[in-house]
Amino acid sequence: MSVLVMKFGGTSVANLDRIRRAAKRVGVEVAKGHNVIVIVSAMAGRTNELVGWVEETSPLFDAREYDAVVASGENVTAGLMALTLQEMDVPARSWQGWQVPVQTSSSHSAARIEGIPTDNIMAKFAEGMQVAVVAGFQGISPEGRITTLGRGGSDTTAVAFAAAFDAVRCDIYTDVDGVYTTDPRICEKARKLDRIAFEEMLELASLGAKVLQTRSVELAMRYGVRLRVLSSFEEQSDNAGTLVCAEEDIMESNVVAGVAHSRDEAKLTLISVADRPGIAATIFSALSEAGVNVDMIVQNISEEGRTDMTFSCPTNQVARAEQALEKAMADAVLNYRELIADTAVAKISVVGIGMRSHTGVAARMFKALSDEGINIKVITTSEIKISVLVDRKYTELAVQALHDAFELEKAG
Amino acid sequence: MSVLVMKFGGTSVANLDRIRRAAKRVGVEVAKGHNVIVIVSAMAGRTNELVGWVEETSPLFDAREYDAVVASGENVTAGLMALTLQEMDVPARSWQGWQVPVQTSSSHSAARIEGIPTDNIMAKFAEGMQVAVVAGFQGISPEGRITTLGRGGSDTTAVAFAAAFDAVRCDIYTDVDGVYTTDPRICEKARKLDRIAFEEMLELASLGAKVLQTRSVELAMRYGVRLRVLSSFEEQSDNAGTLVCAEEDIMESNVVAGVAHSRDEAKLTLISVADRPGIAATIFSALSEAGVNVDMIVQNISEEGRTDMTFSCPTNQVARAEQALEKAMADAVLNYRELIADTAVAKISVVGIGMRSHTGVAARMFKALSDEGINIKVITTSEIKISVLVDRKYTELAVQALHDAFELEKAG
Numbered sequence: 001m002s003v004l005v006m007k008f009g010g011t012s013v014a015n016l017d018r019i020r021r022a023a024k025r026v027g028v029e030v031a032k033g034h035n036v037i038v039i040v041s042a043m044a045g046r047t048n049e050l051v052g053w054v055e056e057t058s059p060l061f062d063a064r065e066y067d068a069v070v071a072s073g074e075n076v077t078a079g080l081m082a083l084t085l086q087e088m089d090v091p092a093r094s095w096q097g098w099q100v101p102v103q104t105s106s107s108h109s110a111a112r113i114e115g116i117p118t119d120n121i122m123a124k125f126a127e128g129m130q131v132a133v134v135a136g137f138q139g140i141s142p143e144g145r146i147t148t149l150g151r152g153g154s155d156t157t158a159v160a161f162a163a164a165f166d167a168v169r170c171d172i173y174t175d176v177d178g179v180y181t182t183d184p185r186i187c188e189k190a191r192k193l194d195r196i197a198f199e200e201m202l203e204l205a206s207l208g209a210k211v212l213q214t215r216s217v218e219l220a221m222r223y224g225v226r227l228r229v230l231s232s233f234e235e236q237s238d239n240a241g242t243l244v245c246a247e248e249d250i251m252e253s254n255v256v257a258g259v260a261h262s263r264d265e266a267k268l269t270l271i272s273v274a275d276r277p278g279i280a281a282t283i284f285s286a287l288s289e290a291g292v293n294v295d296m297i298v299q300n301i302s303e304e305g306r307t308d309m310t311f312s313c314p315t316n317q318v319a320r321a322e323q324a325l326e327k328a329m330a331d332a333v334l335n336y337r338e339l340i341a342d343t344a345v346a347k348i349s350v351v352g353i354g355m356r357s358h359t360g361v362a363a364r365m366f367k368a369l370s371d372e373g374i375n376i377k378v379i380t381t382s383e384i385k386i387s388v389l390v391d392r393k394y395t396e397l398a399v400q401a402l403h404d405a406f407e408l409e410k411a412g
Numbered sequence: 413m414s415v416l417v418m419k420f421g422g423t424s425v426a427n428l429d430r431i432r433r434a435a436k437r438v439g440v441e442v443a444k445g446h447n448v449i450v451i452v453s454a455m456a457g458r459t460n461e462l463v464g465w466v467e468e469t470s471p472l473f474d475a476r477e478y479d480a481v482v483a484s485g486e487n488v489t490a491g492l493m494a495l496t497l498q499e500m501d502v503p504a505r506s507w508q509g510w511q512v513p514v515q516t517s518s519s520h521s522a523a524r525i526e527g528i529p530t531d532n533i534m535a536k537f538a539e540g541m542q543v544a545v546v547a548g549f550q551g552i553s554p555e556g557r558i559t560t561l562g563r564g565g566s567d568t569t570a571v572a573f574a575a576a577f578d579a580v581r582c583d584i585y586t587d588v589d590g591v592y593t594t595d596p597r598i599c600e601k602a603r604k605l606d607r608i609a610f611e612e613m614l615e616l617a618s619l620g621a622k623v624l625q626t627r628s629v630e631l632a633m634r635y636g637v638r639l640r641v642l643s644s645f646e647e648q649s650d651n652a653g654t655l656v657c658a659e660e661d662i663m664e665s666n667v668v669a670g671v672a673h674s675r676d677e678a679k680l681t682l683i684s685v686a687d688r689p690g691i692a693a694t695i696f697s698a699l700s701e702a703g704v705n706v707d708m709i710v711q712n713i714s715e716e717g718r719t720d721m722t723f724s725c726p727t728n729q730v731a732r733a734e735q736a737l738e739k740a741m742a743d744a745v746l747n748y749r750e751l752i753a754d755t756a757v758a759k760i761s762v763v764g765i766g767m768r769s770h771t772g773v774a775a776r777m778f779k780a781l782s783d784e785g786i787n788i789k790v791i792t793t794s795e796i797k798i799s800v801l802v803d804r805k806y807t808e809l810a811v812q813a814l815h816d817a818f819e820l821e822k823a824g
Contacts, residue, residue, distance in 0.1 A: 062495060
């Protein structure tokens, strides 16, 4: 018995017509001989409506009740999908999280999946059931309360089921047809990737390519689940979309897989900080306590006991960051001459596992930006990623220049 | 610990404002020292929306999936009600049917409650929880699937909880302020009853006074649950609404408690049926197999081996009844000269436990109708009820005449 997991997001099940279209795709896979586990989200708009009611009722809501209310959206889709499949003469039934059961932690609204017993569903498959439709995004706590995994949790549900059932693949149907070398809206040469490595996808996901939930990619990497991202709005061939897979499953690839960008970045610089051991810890503890998500950090060489410290964070956290640092100054745990905020920057990153074995990627990147007259404000690197901050007005230009420089329009 | 059950129907929880008003009433009872079990329906309109989706998806739907989809409406209200109570600093949590668990039969969409273990909720009450909000209308089958009790099932849920928890009372909040001597829309002298006996309520419910589900009244009678019907849209005193209770709790009462009417009646007469032993069984088996709900039956005295047989049924079943009888004629299991259908009749009934000990009720009823020139077409009687069929155009006149004749505007 080969199990395939197929996940349909909110726009793919937004109304009865779309549920029918999704069910047809499930039918195609059943015809190929798969037993299919379908993970469904709530119909588009439903979750927002339910969340709105909860927040209006109780601004500081009890997360257990929030979960009980919000999880109902997925239950509706699961039942309707099972009925649609039955109408197509495909033996199917729905499962709610607690019926499987999807065992989670008790962290309501942000629960972690801890176990998925396969016996119930496998027994039904053995009896001739061909499709198990499971309400995504939800589970049951050790106390027997309904939990949810947090927004985008249905991707995580899908990957967790694929891991638990040792599925041949986990297909994530969404409103884009795959993962691109960069955002097609700002670079017309953007090319859909046939394959991308987990590590690359993780960097791209956390850099703002909103195709897949970071958590679900991490989980897929840990359990070696072959993830495929594809569109539910187009006819699909067998190798449609983008396969997110282990590095060794990618025969040849470009050194750089993609160029990501994020406009929601601000750069803050502390000028002439009194330097002493532990000064970085002091600064970033203060920021962390204030709830500031610091991304990039750069420290210049210290001279005469003073240094400059630069970091980036989301633009809407700048005020909070300034407040926290001014308080630290007032409390005399920190001493600096000036705090400069630049809220008009963008982060541009090149990502690729090929960087591990190829040198010169950074030089090529900096030259391409320099050729366009784009000044680099901050640089950080990881093993498979180089990110720079530039003036926000250069976002499109920088992305296009890098896409050209690494010849991403050509397949690797 | 005294447990009170309060049930709020769909119009009483139609939006967040109304949920707040309902929660305030719960708060009043909590302040009196009760532990309250609140049974909620889906927000008005929600169940119809969900049913519509199911029927559009699959006209001959799998009732198990229907139940899973439709039950989600009550879950939303239960969570929102618990949150509203928490906002008022009343310790509360929601329970879905499977969490209690409300154990039911496997008759999906028409399940019967078979047991309600009280330990979970009682343990929470003992810990200081003051309100348990339970999603009405739903339960769990022995197979672990979600079941629903059928339309109006939330009343039944409420009474079943009141019986299981030995509640002091079961208050049913609805959009009317009690049970009336007759329909106030057609008789302005109609008077709200302070008390009514279970048996009378049962007759009135089955006669079309849609205040309470027949099933819930039967259950209340069997377990001696004191049921109170009252409006969620008016300020309430301690003895508001109508108490449905055992006969012995009603000190004094009118001979007749109320006058009911139903316009959805048709009269069919088989003229000159060949009479033989078992002929009634033949006719009514044929009708039953065709799904015709026969109500009143009258057979005239047989003459020369032939008789006339009259019965009534809902107007939309007349065609089906005619078809069934014509087929029986064609199959030679039945022989009659003519089948006459009168689809413009109404049923008028007087109901009262006092009839058991008072004679002359029928005579007084027939005289009142005769005085108005209303011809009686069919009569049937039970221990506490007399029903007649009359021309539909006389419905209002007949109700008003009987209300006057039995002086129902005066308290008993």
